[in-house]
Amino acid sequence: MTTPGALAGQVAFVTGGGSGLGAAFVRRLAADGATVVVNDVNAANAAAMAIEVNGDTAVFDVCDSVAFDTEVDKAVERHGRLDILINNAGIAPPSDPARVELSIQNQMARMEGRIDDLVPPNSTVDLSDEDWDRMIRIHLHGTFYGTRAALRHMTPARSGVVVNVSSVLGLRPLAGAVHYAAAKAGIIALTKSVGQEVAAYGVRVNAVCPGWIDTPLLEAMDPMMMAGIVMQIPKGRLGTAGELAELVRFLSGPESSYCNGDIFAASGGFA
Ligand SMILES: NC(=O)c1ccc[n+]([C@@H]2O[C@H](COP(=O)([O-])OP(=O)(O)OC[C@H]3O[C@@H](n4cnc5c(N)ncnc54)[C@H](O)[C@@H]3O)[C@@H](O)[C@H]2O)c1
Numbered sequence: 157m158t159t160p161g162a163l164a165g166q167v168a169f170v171t172g173g174g175s176g177l178g179a180a181f182v183r184r185l186a187a188d189g190a191t192v193v194v195n196d197v198n199a200a201n202a203a204a205m206a207i208e209v210n211g212d213t214a215v216f217d218v219c220d221s222v223a224f225d226t227e228v229d230k231a232v233e234r235h236g237r238l239d240i241l242i243n244n245a246g247i248a249p250p251s252d253p254a255r256v257e258l259s260i261q262n263q264m265a266r267m268e269g270r271i272d273d274l275v276p277p278n279s280t281v282d283l284s285d286e287d288w289d290r291m292i293r294i295h296l297h298g299t300f301y302g303t304r305a306a307l308r309h310m311t312p313a314r315s316g317v318v319v320n321v322s323s324v325l326g327l328r329p330l331a332g333a334v335h336y337a338a339a340k341a342g343i344i345a346l347t348k349s350v351g352q353e354v355a356a357y358g359v360r361v362n363a364v365c366p367g368w369i370d371t372p373l374l375e376a377m378d379p380m381m382m383a384g385i386v387m388q389i390p391k392g393r394l395g396t397a398g399e400l401a402e403l404v405r406f407l408s409g410p411e412s413s414y415c416n417g418d419i420f421a422a423s424g425g426f427a
Contacts, residue, residue, distance in 0.1 A: 158402075162409050164189030167235040169228060171218050171302060172245030174201025176371030177321065180397035181242050182209055184405045190240065193231045197245075218245045218298030228305040237313070240408045241306040243299040243343075244321040247291070248373045249333045255279065256378040259332075279332045288335045295339035296346070303350055307359065314358035319407045320347050322363045322419070324427045340365075344419055351417020362407050362415050367423025370394040391424030 168185045172178040174196030182192050186209035195214045196202035202213045214231060216223035232238050258277055265273040299320050310316025325333065326340030347363035354361060368374065368385055374394070386394065403422050406412050421427035 158188065158405055158409055158411050161189045162411070163240075166190045166239035167193070167231065167237050168240035168242065168408065169193045169195065169214070169231055169238060169302075169306070170242040170244060171195040171298065173242075174198045174205055176373055177366065177369060177397045177400055178242070178244040179205055180401040181244060181404050182211070184398075184401035185240065185242075185408060186211060188405060188409070190408075191235055193227075193235070195227070195245065218243075218302060219293045221297075221301040221304075224298075224301040225305045225308075228302075228309070232309050238306060238309045239316055241302055241316075241318045242321070242404060242408070243302045243318065245298055246295055246321065246373075248376065249287075249291070249336055251376045251378055251381075253378065255332070256381055260380060277332065280334050283335060291335035292339050292342075295336075296342040299343050299346060303346070303361065307350075307354065310359045311354060311357050316359045317408050318350075318359070318361040319404050320361070320363040322347070322365045324365050324367045324421060324423045327365050327419075327421060327427050347419065348417045355416040360407075360412070360416050362412070362418050362420065364400065364403055364407065365419060365421040365423065365427060366395065366400050367421070367426040368394050369397060369400060371397055389424045389426050393424065395422060395424055 168190040170178050170182050173182045173194035182194055182205050186192050192209050192211040193214050194202045194205045194211055197217050199215045202215050206213045214227040216227055255277055262274050303318050306318055320343050322343040323340040325337045326344050329337035344363055347361055351361040400422055
């Protein structure tokens with residue numbers, strides 16, 4: 157249960173706030189009174205969200221640690237404080253139709269007991285250095301850079317909240333996206349470590365692990381794969397960004413005062 161208006165006077169910084177989950181987080185925090193600084197690499201989307209909630213923009217790539225430090229400092233200069241950071245910016249592995257087709261053929265062979273017919277998908281073997289680096293940099297480096305930049309203000313103030321967006325795939329990795337799973341699992345370890353470090357100093361760092369949520373991130377997924385995934389979700393449907401925003405709002409406010417270095421899944425039972 158959250159208290160309406162409990163974030164009045166507070167300043168929040170949301171990365172990847174121009175779309176999907178980030179946009180829902182921006183709206184939810186603003187609805188309870190926070191002034192929100194909307195980060196995104198997509199300047200137009202960041203600006204649209206900032207206008208909608210009467211907030212502010214910070215357009216930069218979260219992989220750029222200098223830009224992250226600078227923009228967080230500028231937000232504090234402009235608004236006088238920083239109370240909430242949501243490290244949300246992220247990407248999904250691109251969909252690969254040939255690999256989807258192979259996966260379906262392999263599933264059929266398994267169901268028919270034709271184990272000798274299985275063809276290795278080689279998702280890890282074929283992953284390039286560039287794709288590995290980009291995934292780890294956006295999710296894990298970006299979360300570290302943001303957390304560090306925010307703590308430089310929050311720890312001296314003995315107050316503040318960081319919410320990191322991991323994934324159920326950080327808790328329950330699936331085959332085929334080793335870089336995404338490793339990055340999201342890294343965010344969980346980062347959250348626990350930093351959450352313990354700052355717990356006694358008035359700062360809280362927690363993480364959410366969304367399940368499969370209906371956002372533009374999933375639009376590139378093959379419909380057959382998507383249907384197969386939904387069949388594995390006990391709730392029987394994708395989650396909504398609004399449902400995740402309620403959890404992020406709870407972790408951002410005074411209602412979650414005893415949550416430190418804690419990890420919260422919202423997955424319809426998938427986790
Ligand atoms: N949708 C899901 O099912 C799901 C599940 C688990 C976790 N997540 C995580 O939730 C987060 C948000 O995903 P979403 O579903 O809202 O996707 P989305 O594509 O709708 O939004 C992601 C936003 O992040 C921005 N972004 C990407 N790279 C960036 C960078 N380097 N710097 C700044 N901004 C950047 C994009 O421009 C976009 O606006 C991601 O971290 C994702 O991994 C999503």
